Amino acid sequence: MSTPELDRRGFLRAAGLVGALPLLSPLAGTTAASAVATAATSGTALPAPAAWRLRPFALADVSLGPGVFADKRDLMLDYARGYDVNRLLQVFRANAGLPTLGAVAPGGWEGLDGEANGNLRGHYTGHFLSMLSQAYASTGEQVYADKISTMVGALVECRQALNQPPSVRSVPGRFGTAVESQRGSYQFAQLPTTVLGTAVQLTFAAWVKPGHDAAWARIFDFGNDTTRYMYLAARNQNGVPRFAITTGGGGREQGINANVSLPVGEWSHVALTLAGTVGTLYVNGVVAGRNTAMTLGPAQLGQLASYWLGRSLYPDPVYAGAFDDVNLWSRALTDIEVAALRTQPAYAAPAGRGDLASYDLDETGGQVLHDWSGRAQHASWLRTWGGPSHPGFLAAYPETQFITLETMTAPNYLVVWAPYYTAHKILRGLLDAHLATGDARALDLAEGMCDWMYARLSRLPAATLQRMWGIFSSGEYGGIVEAICDLHALTGKAEYVALAKLFDLNRLIDSCAGAQDILDGLHANQHIPILTGLVRLHDETGDDRYLAAAKGFWNMVVPPRMYSIGGTSTGEFWRASGRIAGTISDTNAETCCAYNMLKLSRMLFFHEQNPKYMEYYERALVNQVLGSKQDKADAEKPLVTYFIGLTPGHVRDYTPKQGTTCCEGTGMESATKYQDSVFFAAADGSALYLNLFIASTLRWAANGVTVEQSTTFPVEQGTRLTIHGNATFDLMVRVPSWVGPDFAVTVNGKTLKVDAVPGTYLRVARSWRSGDVVTVSLPFTLRTETAPDDRSLQSLCYGPVNLVTRDASRSYRSFGLYRNAALSGDLLPSLTPVEARPLHFTLDGHQVAPFYEGTEDPTHVYFRRSEPTVVFGGRNSGVANPVRANGSSLLDELWSGAPYGSKTELLKTLDTLTNSWVTDGLLSAGDRSAVLAAAKGATFVA
The missing domain is CATH 2.60.40.1180 (Golgi alpha-mannosidase II)
Incomplete structure (x- = not known):
C-alpha cells in the first residue's frame, strides 16, 4: 500500500475526513491543544483532490468555542464516551460465529431482531466508528481511540472467522456438554442422506434449549423442498411446537400441534414418534399432542435431499439455541420409553441409543458431530450460506443479502434491505478510523471490502447493475462511491476507480447533467449521496459529466424542494418541483437528507465558489441539523430526529426506532463535526x-x-x-x-x-x-419566506434563524406582520422580545422561538399570513387590503420596495402605487385617500 504525497502546502492534515471527522470542545490551555495535535498527527492524511480550488481544514485544526454548537456537540461526545461498543459488535460477532461477550445489540434497526429481520444491521457500527473518529480527531481524548481500536480489532477477528469453516460451539448441556447454534450465526447440522435408511416407523428425540422465541425455527427439517418434507418447529404461530409432514406442500400438511410451549433459555425434552396412522408429540416426557389419522411417514417421503437440525427448507429463521442428546430410532418408542429419556441420556435409558443415529454432542470444536449408533452417520456443522465469495467480505449478515439483490426486480426490504448502503457505512467508518488514528488494520479491512465488491460487481452485466441500483431501498447504496474514491486517493489502486464507476446510475446522471428534472417520486436519501459520490468520481477521473450531474441535481432541490429549515423530502420521497405547501406532513425533512445535502453543497463549493452553496449550508446547519439534536443527555441513545414534521403542533421525536435509524447515525456524525466548514x-x-x-x-x-x-x-449579530x-x-x-x-x-x-x-x-x-x-x-432582519405553491403559507426567518411558534394547535395560526414594519422593511417591530431570552418573542400572545432549540414543545414552522386591512405603524386605515389575481396584495407590493430611506420616500411610493391600484379598479378613490391619510399619520421605525 502506498500513501500519495500530501499537498505541498500541508493543508488538511486529515482532509480525508472532509466533513467526516468532527470538531472538538473548547480546549483549555496547551495540554488540550497538545492532545489534539497528537490525535491529528497519529492519523493519516488524505490528499485533497487537485480539482478543488479550496481546501477544508482538518477537524483537529479548528476547535469550537462556547455556544450552542459546542453544547450540542458535548452531549454527543458524552454519549460516545460512555456507550459500550460491544453492543454494536454483537451482530458482527454473531454472524461470524464468535462469542458475543453477553452484549445485547441496541435494537431498532440495529440488531438480530431489528425491523425487517434485521436486514440493515451493521450500519450503525459504521456511523459510530465515524463519530468516534471525529471525536478523537477533534479532542485527542484517548477514550475514543481506545474504542476505535476495540471495534477495528473485533472486525478483524470477524473477517478471519468468516473466512474459516464454522466450528462447533460447545456449551453446558443437559448431560455433559452440548452444541449451540448462536443466534445470528446461521449455523446448523446436516445429517447424512442415509440417516433414515428404509425406516417405516420413526422416533426423533432431543434435548433443546431455545435461545430465541422466533416462530417456525426448526428443530429438524427433512425434505427436498417446500413440497415434500417433514419438520418439527420449536414454535408455530401460536408459540407451541408443531410437527408436520407432507408430499403436497404446506396446504396438504398432516400435523400435530403441542399443547405446551418450550421456554426460552431452558432445557426441554422433545420427542416425536410415527407408527402407522399414529403420530405423537412429546414435551418433557409427556404426550403434548397426538394425531391418529396419519397417512404419511418416512416410507411415503422416500429418499430426501436434505436432513437438517436447526435449518428450514422455507425462508424461516435458523434455530437459535442448543442441542443435546439427539437420537433417531427406526421404531416408535413407547410412552414409558420416551418418559425415561427425560431423566437420563439415551445410552443409559431403557430405549438405548438410537439405532438410526445417536449424537451425544460432546464435541468442543471442529465441524463433525459424531454418530455413536454404530452406523457412522456422522453429521456436519455448517453455515446456511456457506462462506464468503472473497476473503475481503465483512458484514453483520450473510452474503446472501448481496447475492439475492442481483436477481431482484422489485423492492422488498423484508428480503433485502440496502446491503450496499450498509457496506458503505462500514467502509466509511473504517476509512475514518484509519484517517483519525493511523490504524493499518482499518485500512486493510476497507481495502478487503472494496476488493470483495469489485470481485462481485465486475462480473455482472451492465443491465443488471442498472436494474439493481434503480430498485427502491433494496438497491440503495448511500455514499459508497465517495468512500471508494477516497480509498483510491489513499492507495492509488486503479481497480477502485473501476469499482466506483460500477455504481453509475445512468438515468439519474444523464437527466441531472441535462437539467431534466426526474426527481418527482424518487426516494430522496437514496439519491442525494449518489451525487456527492459523483463529484468525487469527477475528481478522480476528470469526467465533467459527473460534476455537471451534481450541479444540476443541486438546483433541482434548492430551493424548489427545500423547506424553510433547509430540509427536503416528505415521507422520504420527493414530490414535484415547487410543491412545498402541498407536501406538508408529519414526515417531512428526513434528517439524513439534510446531512447529505450539506456534504454535497460543501463539495460543490470546493469546485465553484458560488455563495449559494454556503448560504444553503448555513440554513440547513443552523436550523434543521442543530434542531434535530435534542438538548438533553442520554447514555443509551443519541437523541436525534428521523423526520421533522412541519404540520402545525408537531412534536419532534428524538428516539425513533429505538434510536438506531439512518438518521440517528448521520445525526451522531453531524454533531461531532460542526466546525468542518x-x-x-x-x-x-x-x-x-x-x-x-x-x-x-x-x-x-x-x-x-x-x-x-x-x-x-x-x-x-x-x-x-x-x-x-x-x-x-x-x-x-x-x-x-x-x-x-x-x-x-x-x-x-x-x-x-x-x-x-x-x-x-x-x-x-x-x-x-x-x-x-x-x-x-451582521444585523438581522425579520422576514418571511413564502411557499411557492401557496402564498398564504409562510415561515418566519430572523437572520439565518428559522423562528417557530410554540403552540399545540393542529391548525395553522394566522398572523399579520406589516402593521409595525420598519422603513427598512424589517418586520421585527411586530414581535415583542422576551426579556433575558435572546431570539425569543411573542406574537399575538404566542411564543416564538428558534427552531434549533431541541425541545419537545409542539411547534408551527409555517403559518397563514393574514393582512386583512391596511395598517401603518399600528395605525389602521380601515381599508381592506386589496389583492391582485396573482395573490399579491397592496401591502406586499409596497413593502417589496423596502428599504425606504425616509417616511417621505415611502409616502411617495405609496402615492404612486395606490394610484395604479385605483386605475386597475382594485381600489376606490375614497379608500386610497384613507390609506394615504393613515400612512401620513403613522410613526415608522427606521
Missing part, C-alpha cells in the same frame, strides 16, 4: 474563506497563523476575528443574503469602505500582523 483555504494558500459565524479557533499551520473567531452567533501570527492572504468574508443594510467590516477599529453585496463574499486583502482584529457586523 467554518473556514476553507484557497488551494495555493492565498486566501482564507470565512463561511460560518461560529465561535472557533483555526490553527492554519501552513501560513503560520491562528485565527480566533469570538461570537455567540446566532444570538449575537456579529463576530470578531483575532489574527495571531504574521501572514499575507485575502480574507474572504461571506456577506449573507439575509443580512441587514448595516453590514460592516472593521479592521483594528477602522470601518472598511466597501460595497458589500448580500449573497457574495467580501475580499479583505492585507498583510496581517499578529494582534489584528476584524469585526464583522
